[in-house]
Amino acid sequence: MTELAKHKQIELDLLKKLKDGTYPPQTLIPREVDLMAHYQVSRPTVRQAIQSLVDQGWLEKRKRRGTMVKARKIAQAFTQVIEGYNDEMQSKGLKPQTKVLLFQAETATAEVAEQLGLTVGAPVYKLVRLRYANQQPIVLLTSYLPGTALVDPATVDFTQMSLYATLKQAGLDVTRVRRRLDVLTADETTADLLNVATGAPLFYFHTQGLTAAEVPVEYSIAKYRGDVNTFVMDLKRED
Amino acid sequence: MTELAKHKQIELDLLKKLKDGTYPPQTLIPREVDLMAHYQVSRPTVRQAIQSLVDQGWLEKRKRRGTMVKARKIAQAFTQVIEGYNDEMQSKGLKPQTKVLLFQAETATAEVAEQLGLTVGAPVYKLVRLRYANQQPIVLLTSYLPGTALVDPATVDFTQMSLYATLKQAGLDVTRVRRRLDVLTADETTADLLNVATGAPLFYFHTQGLTAAEVPVEYSIAKYRGDVNTFVMDLKRED
Numbered sequence: 001m002t003e004l005a006k007h008k009q010i011e012l013d014l015l016k017k018l019k020d021g022t023y024p025p026q027t028l029i030p031r032e033v034d035l036m037a038h039y040q041v042s043r044p045t046v047r048q049a050i051q052s053l054v055d056q057g058w059l060e061k062r063k064r065r066g067t068m069v070k071a072r073k074i075a076q077a078f079t080q081v082i083e084g085y086n087d088e089m090q091s092k093g094l095k096p097q098t099k100v101l102l103f104q105a106e107t108a109t110a111e112v113a114e115q116l117g118l119t120v121g122a123p124v125y126k127l128v129r130l131r132y133a134n135q136q137p138i139v140l141l142t143s144y145l146p147g148t149a150l151v152d153p154a155t156v157d158f159t160q161m162s163l164y165a166t167l168k169q170a171g172l173d174v175t176r177v178r179r180r181l182d183v184l185t186a187d188e189t190t191a192d193l194l195n196v197a198t199g200a201p202l203f204y205f206h207t208q209g210l211t212a213a214e215v216p217v218e219y220s221i222a223k224y225r226g227d228v229n230t231f232v233m234d235l236k237r238e239d
Numbered sequence: 240m241t242e243l244a245k246h247k248q249i250e251l252d253l254l255k256k257l258k259d260g261t262y263p264p265q266t267l268i269p270r271e272v273d274l275m276a277h278y279q280v281s282r283p284t285v286r287q288a289i290q291s292l293v294d295q296g297w298l299e300k301r302k303r304r305g306t307m308v309k310a311r312k313i314a315q316a317f318t319q320v321i322e323g324y325n326d327e328m329q330s331k332g333l334k335p336q337t338k339v340l341l342f343q344a345e346t347a348t349a350e351v352a353e354q355l356g357l358t359v360g361a362p363v364y365k366l367v368r369l370r371y372a373n374q375q376p377i378v379l380l381t382s383y384l385p386g387t388a389l390v391d392p393a394t395v396d397f398t399q400m401s402l403y404a405t406l407k408q409a410g411l412d413v414t415r416v417r418r419r420l421d422v423l424t425a426d427e428t429t430a431d432l433l434n435v436a437t438g439a440p441l442f443y444f445h446t447q448g449l450t451a452a453e454v455p456v457e458y459s460i461a462k463y464r465g466d467v468n469t470f471v472m473d474l475k476r477e478d
Contacts, residue, residue: 052349055349055350056349056350073421110291110295111295176473176474176475177474178473179471179472179473180314180469180470180471181469181470181471181472182312182465182469183422183442183465185424185438185440199438200424201441202422203422226421226422226423230419231419231420232417232419232420233417233420234415234416234417234418235415235416235418236414236415
């Protein structure tokens with residue numbers, strides 16, 4: 001076996017351990033000296049194997065700490081984002097949780113009024129939620145609903161109920177969403193809530209939810225952590 | 240007319256001028272004192288009108304310079320991104336331009352080999368392009384092609400020819416793309432090329448282009464400026 005084959009062989013063995021959970025996300029892998037002893041190879045060989053896995057996004061080097069297994073991103077299909085958060089996370093084997101940070105009556109700003117088809121100053125509800133997967137914050141979500149949308153908001157427990165299920169019960173089933181995607185960096189408050197560094201990149205969605213009769217009943221602003229979320233799509237060319 | 244109505248009226252007049260191009264993107268609007276004289280109102284009234292347009296994303300305040308008209312974002316439909324860049328920009332009334340920064344033969348890294356269905360070290364072409372709309376850089380695009388994909392790469396002028404048109408001429412028509420979207424912040428080099436600040440948020444696409452026979456013939460990495468691009472989608476709920 002040549003030296004070149006060795007680093008590749010170690011890389012594949014480490015990769016297997018990353019995939020099967022021997023080295024779980026956000027833990028350190030063994031130190032270089034321990035890997036040298038285990039595989040009976042030189043330091044450059046171990047380093048080459050590790051560097052390749054760093055380049056592929058599996059590992060990251062942390063100053064003075066060692067080499068850490070990166071958090072696996074949650075891959076979400078763009079065509080599935082209209083599904084409920086809980087269903088989506090559970091289908092991926094992740095434990096969802098929702099905290100309601102705020103739920104109150106307000107008056108519509110120009111932006112909210114336009115998106116909900118209301119006049120400026122009309123009554124609306126504002127619902128701010130922080131959603132988790134496996135105890136890790138994933139998305140900060142601010143939703144506006146027409147003040148007429150819900151019969152008795154005080155009775156709705158949004159830590160358990162999905163917004164779309166609640167709207168459906170009120171006879172306002174969302175069947176279509178218009179969504180715009182931007183990117184932004186986390187300000188201090190957002191960073192604190194999402195447990196990322198200030199300035200970390202985020203996905204920034206604006207969503208308008210419509211009923212079958214094209215009545216807007218939801219306007220939401222979502223900030224998804226960039227480090228743990230990824231969105232995938234499969235597009236066929238139209239001729 | 241009450242003071243409340245006045246600031247709203249000024250806001251709407253300014254908005255009209257923003258929309259009709261009287262105040263073009265990336266120029267300063269008149270100073271507060273000039274707007275006060277023009278509309279015959281107090282400073283707080285002018286400020287209230289301006290603040291509302293700042294909140295709506297039309298204007299931004301620049302230290303010591305004044306109030307600037309923000310660059311309008313280029314809205315792109317997710318379902319259209321498989322279209323050629325030139326067609327897409329022209330359909331929006333924007334003048335497209337492409338600079339080829341690099342086009343050379345290389346050997347496939349593990350990542351490129353996996354995406355193109357090749358063995359590590361196999362010959363590939365690397366094509367790095369910077370694409371513009373109306374003289375403004377929009378996206379930095381690095382594409383890898385199998386070394387066998389093009390008959391004579393030296394003869395292809397990628398400032399004029401689209402990659403997909405070139406592949407089609409070589410009998411490798413891309414009919415489906417698998418795309419992954421992440422976000423990242425601009426490093427120094429990327430920031431310089433895209434004319435944004437270091438740390439500015441970017442869309443980060445990875446795309447695998449496949450022929451009808453499911454043969455991968457393209458692997459591309461695209462960094463879109465977050466400040467001038469936005470992506471829109473319209474999703475119907477599936478029952």
